[in-house]
Amino acid sequence: MPKVYIINKSAHNFNGAKKYGSPVFLSEGLMDRYATTHIHRQFSDFLSNSKPEDYIVLCSLNVMNAIACSIFAKKHGTLNLLLYKRGSYVERNLII
Numbered sequence: 001m002p003k004v005y006i007i008n009k010s011a012h013n014f015n016g017a018k019k020y021g022s023p024v025f026l027s028e029g030l031m032d033r034y035a036t037t038h039i040h041r042q043f044s045d046f047l048s049n050s051k052p053e054d055y056i057v058l059c060s061l062n063v064m065n066a067i068a069c070s071i072f073a074k075k076h077g078t079l080n081l082l083l084y085k086r087g088s089y090v091e092r093n094l095i096i
Contacts, residue, residue, distance in 0.1 A: 002053045008060035043068050052076040
């Protein structure tokens with residue numbers, strides 16, 4: 001079963017993303033948008049076990065989304081996104 005990497009565990013209800021795979025939170029709570037090296041290290045650890053069929057849910061700080069997507073795309077040559085839209089998620093797949 002694919003994993004769904006969620007950028008940050010927040011008050012948002014991510015249950016709709018579970019139909020695409022098992023949720024994995026890359027971070028939780030407040031993050032420092034300027035601590036990019038720390039974010040990269042933390043996300044790299046989580047995404048080291050990712051597979052090309054896994055997904056990323058975009059949420060939280062833009063810089064965190066950019067770092068997670070860059071790591072995933074560099075590792076797999078593809079990027080699978082789940083975008084929240086009106087109560088559900090829309091899947092988008094890119095070949096990089």
